[in-house]
Each structure stands twice: as structure tokens, then as C-alpha cells.
Amino acid sequence: MKGTNTIYIIISSILLAYIMQIFVLYPFTAVAIGIPLGLLSRKYSAIGGFLIGFLSSLSLYLIYPINAVSKIAEIIGQLIGINPFLVVLLYPLIYGTISLISALLFYYIVRLNK
């Protein structure tokens, strides 16, 4: 696959990651990220899927003041009994994991048609 195509695939995947998180609450929307990434090799679709899902999600915290995020994480951590740091990372990790699995899924689907 050409380098430019790979870039388009990654960019479209990143765009999908942000759009899905901004418009839909649920983490399963990370499935959409994997659709374009399935065109890459198995290794890169897996790595790309996880990184794009995880980092896009994590980067959204940058729109808030760090103190506010920290305070809410601490309170939610107390409520559900987990470390506040993990509270912040939980959604990005899940989002990244789902997009990783999705990318692999579409990789195998694409391979079926070759």
C-alpha cells in the first residue's frame, strides 16, 4: 500500500475517533475507528487501532482545566473505589482496546475478500 494511502487511512480513522466520541456517549463506537485501519497490515492495524483510540480519547481531557479533571477523578475514584489516575485512563483504555479489536476484525474481513 502506498504511503499516502496509509496517511489517509490514519487521518480518517483519527477523524472517526473524535467524531464518534463527540457525538456518541458509548465506548462501542470505537468500532468505527477500525474500519479504515483494517486496510493496513495486521501489525499496524492493531497498533494503530489501539493508539488512535487511546490517544484520541486521552487528548479530549485537554479541553478541561487539569484541576477540574483531577478533582472529578478523585471523587469518582472514591465513589467506585478505584485509583483516580485509573479513572482518567479507564475510558481511553477501553476505547483503545475496542478500536484495536475492531481494526483486527476488519483486517480479517478485508483478507477474506482478497
Added chain:
Amino acid sequence: MKGYNYLMIGALVTLLVILSIFTTSLSILNPFLGIWYSSGNVNMLNEIVSIPGLSGNVNIYIDSNGIAHIYANNLHDLFLAEGYYEASQRLFEIELFGLLAMGNLSSWVGAKALSSDIAMHLIGIPQNAIMSAQYLKHNYPTIYSYLEAFSQGVNDYINTLNYRDLPLEFKLLNVRPYYWSPDYSLAFGEYMGWSLTSGFNDELKSALLYTYFNYSEINEINPYYPHFIDGNLTVIPGDGTVNGYNLTDQGISPQYLWSLNWYQSWATGINKDEFKDLVPLMKYAILNISDPFILFPKFASNSWVITSDFSTQGPILANDPHLPLFDPSVWIPLQLIAPAFNVTGWSLVGIPGVLIGHTAYTAWGLTTPEGSSSDAYLEIVNGSQYYYNGKWYQMNEYNYTLMGRTYTVYYTNNGPLVARYKNYGISLYWSAWKEPILTVISIFLLDNSTSFNDLINAAKYWVIPPQNLAIVSKHHAGIIVAGLYPLINETLPNGKSVLVVGARTPLNGTVTKYEPIGYIPFKYLPQTFDPVRGFAFAPNQPTVWINYPFPFIGGFWSSGGRAEDIYHYLEYQRSVNISDMMKLQSNVTDYWASLLTPLIIKAMVNNTNGSIQGTAFNYLRNWNFTFYQNEVAPTIYTYIVAEMVNNSIAKILNKMGLDILDIASIPYIVPDFIYIAQYDPTSIWVNGNFTNLVRQSFVKAISLLEQNLGDNISQWYWGRVHFLEIYNPLGLKALSVGPIPIFGDPHTLAVGSTPYIPTVPLPYVTVGSSLRFIASPYSSQFYGIFPGGPSESLVSAFRENQLPLWLSFKYISYSGYNYTIIAKITLEA
């Protein structure tokens, strides 16, 4: 190879499905739409919002203390804007209390709130609110239109929200805001009204005592008037004469009336033997309506007024109502301004107008007068019928549905039946059942008052709950006990009749004789205007002395310890000012401790054993009875009292199965001990020997403290065992503030009330001065503080901005002028 691909696809799809299903509940952690963005309801932003229904623009200025100043061109727009602003700061809290009061909280939190919802319907709060709304709509359409405007403002704010903007708590509970209506405002008013209503529970608890103990024993721990009170200490100073009318005028000697045994059947229509059979019923009645999701508060409050002759700054009002210290507070500070309307103070969230505050000419405050404004009636029932005057009648039914199941409230002629046992029932007579809550009219009149007469006129509309309405204008000061007190026509053993308030036990509901026959006429409600002695005070002590024309048989007053503090301070001052009043509000001296401690010392002289006991004894001997966080003596004293309670009265009652009385929380337990020590030291309530009880309790208390705090007594300071928790109404610890070491005890003016239970630390203080207010309209000085802020957002700088000042007894200006604007919200028509 294709088979392998299919296998992988199958496995990955399965994994995705499982992962998606199990992570759905974590959706609220979505960094964009989830809980992280919870500032939609809180940020003090300069913003312009277009609001349908306004006839002109409204400006809301937020000052540097978080007080909102709302300017509108007419009252409709003003109350609409108030609704909008309150919702923008406290939407979740408003809606939580609305659902709680309407008895439908289970629709949000499920079965956990079911018993609370049932209790609300048994008390009749939703039914009464709906009845009141209809009444106001037809009879006071202007007032109702203000309630509607407020509701519209709340709903306009709700309409601006998408999911992302919702306050965090909505996302945590996975619920959406519902549209507000006047019914909810009135229901919350009724809920607060019931919280501050005495009588029903007190009569049942008093009857439980009567079942197991004799009259003289009961009078030692449950007297008609608290021990040591006299006519100097009542809200209305003097013998009880009001507007020239008293008991003596009716040909009844007060001494005779108050010497009678009001527990007997001539007064209640029920024999003591019958009560013995009804113990389970009375317990059910207490429990059935005592389980709201957010506990009904145990209340107490302070207020006093100073006349112009006694002050250097004209009449002065001081008020600090004690309520549950919720986080966020039930109060929201604001100023409402429209042509010929300008009021500043605190609004009770969800109810339009300012409940405690001032205009340029007047100021007012509230405390609870206690006294039975509700009564318990014993009924004979059979299925859906009740027995009355020798005949069976069908009970009225009110049906409602919770979580898919239909429930029924049955009504006798005396009110809703709150408990049944065999063929008996207990019904609740509460004036709110029959009378619409015109108190909302009173609030609007207070907010619009320009003279002392306006304040008195506003008091005429105050129905529930009865309140000591402390009022001042530029030249006058007074207190009136405003509200509805049902009157019962009692025939005394000497054949004379007298109209009394309340009873010492439930009353016989099967006959006409004990039914309420009206209310205390306004003219004869306890009241004092410009008292000659220069001051009046109302910290929940008896409102009137024994010659009052309508005796409060069901008084159930507070102990009067805070009344003693205020009286002893003001009686010996010749002239006071605002600064003095602030100091008095911050007073942490316990009057009862000043009487009980010498008795403890007397009992312990030459009876301490070892250096720790000796040191503890010396701390008590050198104590000036203040309760500051850094003092040791309050810790020693309080644990001795707690051990005394626990090893005598509480133990005796618990053995009888009367732990429901929660004696350790009853405020007059300490003066009871003092009274018993002085007049009956061999009483059963001190195990037959007061001195021995003190000695045993001293040893136990010191041992307990040594085990928990170590043997260095200098470290046993009050702030290590006495903490404040400002708690979240949902009961979520993570959303609460504290524990914070806190001053005071149950009897200090700067209250820090905790039950006398010997645990280390003590049970947290959760009720306290929900605001402090000092007003002098004559000198145009108005100061206040409350332990919170306007916002409910966890990340807002205005969530608890006034708490540090409240903790250190500082005040800010609530004058409504010369404020520093930090933000402006414009609501455009």
C-alpha cells in the same frame, strides 16, 4: 486459511460484543460527553441567553461573593429569571428535593427510596401540595402566576441543556431532568414545613414513656416546660398574657392547670392500660413516616431582636436557623430587584422569593417555636372503615403508583392513617391537610415589605410550619409566633373548659370531643412588639409562660440553654451594636455545662484514681465552659455526660424497648440531670444515686478516651473528637465536605450538635447554623454568611466559597449595594 480468518472474525466479533456490553456502564466517563463536562450549570460566565416568555431583558450580576443580583422590569420576569438562575446553579438539588417531596424519588433511585416515597404520601405532602396549588390558582392567581413564572424559568434552563450540559449527578444516576411546576415548589415547602412541625411524633414518644413509667418519673425527663425556665426566658417575656388576654381571665388558675396530669384519660380519652396494648402501633406510626431518603432534620435555631432604645444602630435582628448542612446548601443567596421591589437574602432552592432577608426598610428571620401544630389520633378501624361517634364510616382513599405498584392512603376524619395494628390505627392531624400553604403569600409580602405593619400583615398569611418570625423595621422590633396551632377543647377535672394546644399522648379519635376546633386567633398568637426590656429572643425555648390563654400542653420545647445564653448576655448590656451581635452568634459557651460541671466536680472531689483521672479532673475544674476545637475540657465533659446518659436513662429505656425515643439526642437531657441532681438525686433515671453515676461515668469516659486518644491528656482536644460533615443529600460521602474539626455543642449558640453517644470520635455534626444573618435597617447595615456557595458543581469556585468565612465567624455584606461584579448574565426577551 479462510477458515482461520472466519475463526478470528468470529472470535473478535464475540470479544467486541462482550466488551461493548460490559463497558456500556462506563459511558459516563466519556471525556467529551461524560461527567468531565459538568460545568454547564455552574460556570459564572458572561453570557447572553434568549428566553421565551420574558417581556423585557433581565440582567443577573454575580458579585465577588457569589451573590446574584437579578434586575427585571416586572415581577413576572423577575421570578422567571430567579427560576432560571437557581436552576443554572442547583438544577440537580432542586429536582432531587422536588421528587423527594412529591414522593416519587424511587423513579430515580429505585427501591432504595420506596419507603421514603410511601412516607411522603402517608404524611400527605404530595396531596397537600396539589390541593394548595389548585387553591392558589383560583384564589390568588397573581401569586400563582409568580410560581408559574419561576417554574417556567427552571424549565427554560432545562431546555437549554443537552446531555453534555447536564450536572454530574444526573449522569451518575442516568436520569434526565423533569419539567418543574408549582406543585413541586409547594411540595418542597410542605416537606420543609413537616420537617419543622412538632406534635405528632412527640405525642407518640411521650405516650410510650407514659406506658412504662409513672407520672412523676416522666416529669423528670419529659416535663411540660423544660426545667429552669421562667417568664424571663420565654419568647414573649412575662406571665403569658397576650394582648391583655390570659388564662386567669378565663377563671382558670395557671398553677392549677399546670399541676394536672395531662396524660390521664380525662385529657386524652385513652386509659393507660390501653396504651400498653398499643405500643407496637405507636412504634409503627413513628417508623412509617420517619424513613425519608433524606432524613427529616432535627431542628433548632437562634434569633433575637433588639429595640432601638437598646441599640446604637436602631433595631437589630440576628438570626441563624439550624438546618441540615447539606452540600450544596438548601439556601441560595440572591437579590431580587424590580420596580418598587428590592429584597436581598436567601432563597430556599426551588421556592420563589427570599425566605430570610431584608428590604431597605425591613428585615426578618425565622426559628422554630415547636409546640404541637400536628396531633396523633387513635382510631378504631375495620378494613376500609373507621369508627366515629358510635358509627362506622368509609375511609376516603388516595391511590398512587410507585414502581408499577399501586398504594393507597386511607383517611379518617382526623387525617391520613399512618399505621395500623389489629383493629387500631393512628391518624395524623396536620393543619396542612386542610389548609392550603398560604405561606408562599407571606413570603411575597415579606419580600415586598416597607414597614413594620407590612411585616405583621405578612405574618397573618403564614400557616405552616409555625415559626417565630423575628421582625425589625427602621424603628420597631418584635417577634410573632406565626402559623396555625390546632386547638382542642379540654374539660378540666374541675369542670371548666379550656382550649389547649396539643397533648401529652395521642388523643381518642373516635369521638368528637378531642377533635381540633380551630386555631389560635392571630390576635392571641404569642407576640411581642418593641418589648420594654429592649430585646426578645427565640431559640426554640417555650414561647409563652404559664398564664398564656391557650396552654401548650404539647409544648415539647427545647431545653432553653441557648435562651439562657442570650438572656444573660443581653440582660446585662445597656446598649449593643452589630458587632456585639456577631460576637453573640459566635458564642460557644454552654450554659448547662456551667451548671452540671460543678456537680460533676463535687461528686469527684477526692475520688480520682491515678494521674490521668487527676489531670482530667483539673481540666474540668479550670474550665470556663467554652467549646473551642483546641480545648481539652469539652472533650472530657462531653464523654462524661455521654457515659451518664448511656449508663442510666438510655440503658433503662433501651431495656424497655424504647430505643426509638433516641434519648441521647433529646436536647433537655442535660438540664434533666441537673434537675435530678438538685431535687431527686435518688431518682431511677440516675440509677438511684447521682453521685455514683457521675463517678462511674467519669472512670468510663477517661478510660475510653485513654484507649482511643492516648494517655497524653493535653492532646484530647475537642477538635479531635468533634467533627462537622456537610453531607451530600444523596448520601454520597465522596460528594460531602468534611470531616472538619468544629466548635460548639448542642447547647452553645454557635451550635455543634451531636448526640451524647460515647464513641470516639463522636457522631458527626450534621445540623448547624445554615446561615447567619445580622440586619439593621435603620443604619442600612446587613451582614450574613452561610456554609456553602451558590453552585452545586464540584469544580466551581463558588461551591463552598463562603464556608471558610462561616467557619471563622466572619461575615460579608448582604446589603445589596456596593458590590463588585465579576460576571453578568443577560436574559433576552
